[in-house]
Every structure is written in structure tokens, then in C-alpha cells.
Amino acid sequence: MEKTIKSVQDLYDMLDADFRSAKQFWEPFYEDRNRTIPFFLNKPDENLVEHVNAGLLSGGKALELGCGPGRNALYLTRQGYQVDAYDLSETAIAWAKERAAEEQLDVHFECRSVFELTPEQEYDLVYDSGCLHHLLPHQRIPYIEMIHNALRPGGYFGMTCFAPGFGDIGGPEIVMNDWQVYQEKSMRGGLAFTEEKLRYMLEDGFECVEFRAMKAMEQHEPCFGVPFLWATLWRKKDS
Numbered sequence: 001m002e003k004t005i006k007s008v009q010d011l012y013d014m015l016d017a018d019f020r021s022a023k024q025f026w027e028p029f030y031e032d033r034n035r036t037i038p039f040f041l042n043k044p045d046e047n048l049v050e051h052v053n054a055g056l057l058s059g060g061k062a063l064e065l066g067c068g069p070g071r072n073a074l075y076l077t078r079q080g081y082q083v084d085a086y087d088l089s090e091t092a093i094a095w096a097k098e099r100a101a102e103e104q105l106d107v108h109f110e111c112r113s114v115f116e117l118t119p120e121q122e123y124d125l126v127y128d129s130g131c132l133h134h135l136l137p138h139q140r141i142p143y144i145e146m147i148h149n150a151l152r153p154g155g156y157f158g159m160t161c162f163a164p165g166f167g168d169i170g171g172p173e174i175v176m177n178d179w180q181v182y183q184e185k186s187m188r189g190g191l192a193f194t195e196e197k198l199r200y201m202l203e204d205g206f207e208c209v210e211f212r213a214m215k216a217m218e219q220h221e222p223c224f225g226v227p228f229l230w231a232t233l234w235r236k237k238d239s
């Protein structure tokens with residue numbers, strides 16, 4: 001039968017088909033561990049550390065989405081969380097598992113797309129550092145729904161993503177609106193979000209606990225922080 005759109009999934013598949021495969025991009029990305037990519041260092045996000053130190057995030061079960069080589073999942077495990085962490089890249093997950101073994105940390109790292117996950121009210125914390133801004137606009141619909149389903153009532157969603165206006169120091173050079181992405185058939189390396197847009201995307205299911213720029217951290221400091229990312233924390237609304 002010819003290609004037919006019957007379900008919302010068919011529609012998503014049609015929209016995906018115009019873009020490069022995320023797996024093909026991310027798989028080789030982690031092959032050379034010596035590249036000077038800031039998030040290759042095994043340091044947790046400064047905002048995550050701040051929220052743990054403040055007692056706002058106080059343990060339980062955590063889910064990390066697009067965990068890369070695992071720096072935040074490893075940190076949460078050291079803080080007593082039981083962590084499940086997923087990434088599309090086999091290479092990144094292999095690296096994360098090596099890091100966990102070196103420290104004798106028990107983390108569930110697995111190579112899976114976030115779109116294969118179907119968690120049900122299991123997690124106290126869902127964390128995403130830099131995954132959402134690499135998802136196509138239509139992919140946010142099932143993604144945000146999955147995060148909402150994953151959290152227990154009152155659970156937290158921590159997320160960092162590109163802020164607009166930092167093209168000269170590492171952020172996206174232009175701010176694309178969602179329609180442009182489909183017109184150009186490209187996200188040009190990642191999408192920047194205005195505060196208004198992020199709040200609009202998340203307001204139905206989440207109340208905002210904190211919305212600020214990530215603090216810039218120096219090389220010698222124990223945390224990761226770059227000023228071109230938003231550092232945000234949300235709490236699942238009671239339904």
C-alpha cells in the first residue's frame with residue numbers, strides 16, 4: 001500500500017523523514033573522548049548541584065534523558081538517587097558505563113531513544129541537560145507527555161537548554177521559530193528557546209520553580225556551567 005497517514009504516529013514519521021537521523025549524528029560524536037567539548041568532562045550541572053545542596057531535590061528515583069557519557073546521572077547516584085539514564089548513542093552509553101564501573105557506582109545506563117520509554121509515575125526527578133533543544137518541534141509533544149507520565153505527583157523536572165542571543169560564545173547563531181525548522185528542513189545544530197516559549201510549552205503540566213541563566217563555571221571548578229544555557233526546574237502540577 002502507498003504511504004498513508006492514519007495515525008498521529010504516521011504524521012510524526014512523515015515529519016521525521018525530512019531530517020537527518022539523530023542516531024547517525026550522535027553515534028560518532030563521542031568516538032574521540034579527547035575533543036574539547038565542555039560536557040565531556042565528568043562534572044555535574046551547577047544548577048543540579050545547587051538544588052541538591054538546597055535540599056529541594058532530596059533523593060529517590062531519577063530518570064535522565066539524553067544522558068551522554070553520564071556526568072549528571074553519576075552525580076545523582078553519588079547523592080543517593082537510584083538512576084535510570086538513557087541515550088541514543090551506544091558510544092556515549094559505553095563511556096558512561098566505564099565511568100560508573102571506575103567509581104563502583106550502580107547506575108542503569110541503557111542505549112535507547114527517549115521515544116521508546118513508557119514510564120508510569122515512577123520517578124521523583126526527571127533530568128534533561130541539552131536533549132530537548134535537539135528534538136524536532138513535533139517530537140516535543142510525546143516527549144513532554146512522557147516526562148509528565150514518568151513523574152510521581154509533585155515530582156521535579158530539571159532541564160537545561162539553549163537560550164537565545166549567545167551565537168558568539170557557543171549558542172545557536174540564529175533563533176529559529178518552529179515553522180522555519182520545517183521550511184529549512186534543519187535545526188541548524190539545536191534550537192534556542194525564549195523564556196516565554198518554554199513557559200508556554202510546559203505550563204499545562206508543570207509549575208515553574210526556577211528559571212534562570214546557567215552560571216558560567218571556570219575550568220578548575222567542580223561543576224559544569226555555561227552562560228548560553230537556561231537552567232530551569234519545574235514541578236509536576238497536581239492533576
Ligand SMILES: C[S@@+](CC[C@H](N)C(=O)[O-])C[C@H]1O[C@@H](n2cnc3c(N)ncnc32)[C@H](O)[C@@H]1O
Pocket residue numbers: 022026039040065066067068069070071086087088089092112113114115128129130131134
Ligand atoms: C548535547 S548532548 C548532552 C549530553 C548530556 N546530557 C550532557 O549534558 O553531558 C545531547 C544528548 O542527547 C542525546 N539524544 C538526542 N536525541 C535523543 C533521543 N531521541 N533519545 C535519547 N537520547 C537522545 C544525544 O545522543 C546526546 O548525547
